Amino acid sequence: MATVDRWLLPDGIEEVLPPEAARIEAARREVLDLFQRWGYEFVVTPHIEYLESLLTGAGQDLELRTFKVTDPLSGRLMGFRADITPQVARIDAHTLRREGPSRLCYAGSVLHAKPRALSTSRSPIQLGAELYGDASPASDIEVISLMLDMLALARVPDVHMDLGHVGIYRGLARAAGLSGEVEQQLFDALQRKAVDEVAALTEAVPADLGKMLRALAELCGGREVLDLAQAALVEAPAEVHAALDELIAIADGLGRRYPELPLYFDLGELRGYHYHTGVVFAAFVPGVGQSIAQGGRYDDIGADFGRARPATGFSTDLKTLVSLGQIQVDEVPPGIWAPDNHDLLLWQQVQRLRRDRQRVVQALPGQDVQAARAAGCDRQLVLVDGGWQVVPLAS
Numbered sequence: 355m356a357t358v359d360r361w362l363l364p365d366g367i368e369e370v371l372p373p374e375a376a377r378i379e380a381a382r383r384e385v386l387d388l389f390q391r392w393g394y395e396f397v398v399t400p401h402i403e404y405l406e407s408l409l410t411g412a413g414q415d416l417e418l419r420t421f422k423v424t425d426p427l428s429g430r431l432m433g434f435r436a437d438i439t440p441q442v443a444r445i446d447a448h449t450l451r452r453e454g455p456s457r458l459c460y461a462g463s464v465l466h467a468k469p470r471a472l473s474t475s476r477s478p479i480q481l482g483a484e485l486y487g488d489a490s491p492a493s494d495i496e497v498i499s500l501m502l503d504m505l506a507l508a509r510v511p512d513v514h515m516d517l518g519h520v521g522i523y524r525g526l527a528r529a530a531g532l533s534g535e536v537e538q539q540l541f542d543a544l545q546r547k548a549v550d551e552v553a554a555l556t557e558a559v560p561a562d563l564g565k566m567l568r569a570l571a572e573l574c575g576g577r578e579v580l581d582l583a584q585a586a587l588v589e590a591p592a593e594v595h596a597a598l599d600e601l602i603a604i605a606d607g608l609g610r611r612y613p614e615l616p617l618y619f620d621l622g623e624l625r626g627y628h629y630h631t632g633v634v635f636a637a638f639v640p641g642v643g644q645s646i647a648q649g650g651r652y653d654d655i656g657a658d659f660g661r662a663r664p665a666t667g668f669s670t671d672l673k674t675l676v677s678l679g680q681i682q683v684d685e686v687p688p689g690i691w692a693p694d695n696h697d698l699l700l701w702q703q704v705q706r707l708r709r710d711r712q713r714v715v716q717a718l719p720g721q722d723v724q725a726a727r728a729a730g731c732d733r734q735l736v737l738v739d740g741g742w743q744v745v746p747l748a749s
Contacts, residue, residue: 364476365476366466366469366474366475366476366477367475367476367477368475368477370673373683374676376683376686377676377681377683378479378672378673378676380681380682380683380684381508381672381675381676381679381681382461382479382481382672384507384681385461385481385504385507385508385672385675386459386461386481388500388503388504388507389459389483389500389504390459392457392483392496392500392503393457394457394458394459394483394500395457395458395459396458396459396460396461397442397445397458397459397460398460398462399435399438399441399442399445399460399462400435400441401434401435401462401463402423402432402433402434402435403432403433403435403441404425404430404431404432404433405420405422405430405431405432405433407444408420408432408433408435408440408441409433409440410440410444410655410658410659415628415629416436416437416440416629418467418468419436419437419466419467419468420433420434420435420436420467421433421434421436421465421467434464434465435462435464435465436464436465436466436467437464437480437669438460438462438464438480438482438669439482439484439652439667439669440655442458442460442484442667443484443486443652443655443656443659443663443665444656444659445458446458446484446486446487446656446663446665447486447655447656447657447659447660447661447662447663448656448659448660448661451661452487453487454487455485455486455487455488455493456485456486456487457483457484457485457486458483458484458486459481459482459483459484460480460481460482460483461479461480461481461482461672462479462480463477463478463479463480464477464478464479464480465477466478470644471643471644474644474671475671475673478671478672478673478674479671479672479673480669480670480671480672481669481670481671481672481675482649482667482668482669482670483497483500483501483667483668484497484665484666484667485497485665485666485667486656486663486664486665487663487664488664489653489664491600491603491604491607491633492607493664493666494600494604494632494633494635494651494666495604495607495608495611497649497666497667497668498515498604498608498635498649498668499608499611499612500668501635501637501647501649501668501670502515502612502615502637504647504670504675505637505646505647505675505679508675508676508678508679508680508681509679509680509681510639510646510675510678510679511639512639512640513615513637513638513639513646514615514616514617514618514637514638514639514640515608515615515616515617515618515635515636515637515638516618516619516620516623516635516636516637516638516645517601517604517605517617517618517619517620517633517634517635518601518619518620518621518622518623518624518625518633518634518635519597519598519600519601519621519632519633519634520624520626520627520630520631520632520634520650521593521594521596521597521600521631521632522570522583522587522590522594522597522598522601522621523541523544523567523570523621523622523624523627524627525590525591525593525594525597526563526566526567526570526587526590526591526594527540527567528591528593529563529590529591529594530556530559530560530563530564530567531559532559536555539551539555540552540555540556540567541624541627543555543571544570544571544622544624545622545623545624547571547622548571549568549571549572552567552568552570552571553568556568562589566586566587566589566590569583569586569587570621570622571622572622573586573619573620573621573622574618574619574620574621574622574623575618575619576617576618576619577605577609577617577619579619579620579621580598580601580602580605580619583598583621584598597632600632600633601619601633604633605617605619625648625650626650626652629652630650630651630652631651631652631653631654632650632651632652632653632666633650633651633666634648634649634650634651635648635649635650635668636648636649639678642678646670646671646674646675646678647668647669647670647675648668648669648670649666649667649668649669650666650668651664651665651666652665652666652667653665686713686730687712687713688713688730688731688732688733689712689713689714689715689729689730689731689732689733690707690712690713690714690715690731690733690734690735690744691714691715691716691717691723691726691729691731691733691734691735691747692704692714692715692716692717692734692735693716693717693734693735693736694716694717694718694719694720694721697737697742699741699742700735700737700742703735703741703742704716704735707744713730714735715729715730715731723747723748726747727747731747732746732747733745733746733747734746734747734748
C-alpha cells in the first residue's frame, strides 16, 4: 500500500475532529440527562457478539447491514452491532427480568455494512430510548413525546412527524389470505405508491378486501385521513379497527400536547414492517431526505430471549442531530500555563488548580510563550517569594 493510501478511510467512515467532537459529546450528555429526567436508565451494550443473538427478532434489513467476523476463540460467527435496540431488548427480557414497565436508554457507535442512503454515514452514533412492559397507546405517546423533547433540546427547527400503523396492512393481508410472496410484492408496491401494481396484485382477493387494500395507497395526508380511513375500512376485520383506534388515540394525544406540530399520516407507509408490530413514526425536517429520528412498537421481540414483552421506542443518529440542531457548547475557558519545571511545589499548585476546575497546561521542553498562546492560555504560573502564583501571561 502506498504511503498516501494509509491516510484514507473507507467510504462512509469518518473521523470527528474538534470542535465538532465537543458538540457531539455535549449533546450526548444533555440528551442522556433529559432521558434520565424522564425516568430512563442508561445501559451499555457490547460492540460485538454472537450473530444469532445480535439478530434475534430483527428483520432481513438488519442482517444485510451487519458486518460479520469469525471469533478466533470459539470459531463461531460474530457481528458488529448495526442496531442497539435488539441488544437492549435482550437486557430487558433476559438480564433484568423486571416485572412491570421498564425504561431504558443508550448511546453508542454502531457499524453498518451498507449505509441507509448513499450520503449517510456507516458509523453513526445511535442514541435512543425504549419502554418495555406496557402495550397501551400511552407508552407510544410517551416515547414520541420524549423524542420531540429531544429534538427541541437540540434546537432542530421545523420538525414534521409522520405516523402510520403496520397492523392495518397486516390485518387486511391476513384476512385476504395473501401468500408470503404476494404480500411482499404488495408491500413493495404500497411503499412506492404504485397504484396500478396494487390494483393488479389485489385482483384475486375478495372484492371488499381488495378495495380496502387499494385504499391504503391513497390514505395519506393530515388528520382528516384518519376519518377517511374509518369510513374506507368500515368492513375490515376487528384487528384492523383496533389498530386504527390505537393510531387515532396516539394522534389525539400528540395533538393535545403539541398543537402546533405538523402531523402527517400514511396508512400505506410500512417502515420496518417485518420488525414493527404497531404504530410507526418518524421525524423529518425540510431539505433532508431521510428521517432524522424514527421508531415504533415492536412487541414480543424478547420472546427468543425467554420473555415476550410489549415494547416501543425510538432512535436517532447523534451526529445528524448535532449537524441539524443548534447545540450550545460552553467555550473552553482560557488556561493557565505552567513552566517546564519539576519542582514539587509547582506540581502541587497545578493539581490544586485542576481540582478547582481550572484548565492548566504544562510546558514541554523547549516550549515558550508562543506555545502558551497556541494552547489557549492567558495566565501563567511564576515563582514569587518561594511560592507559585498565577499572573497574566507575559507579552
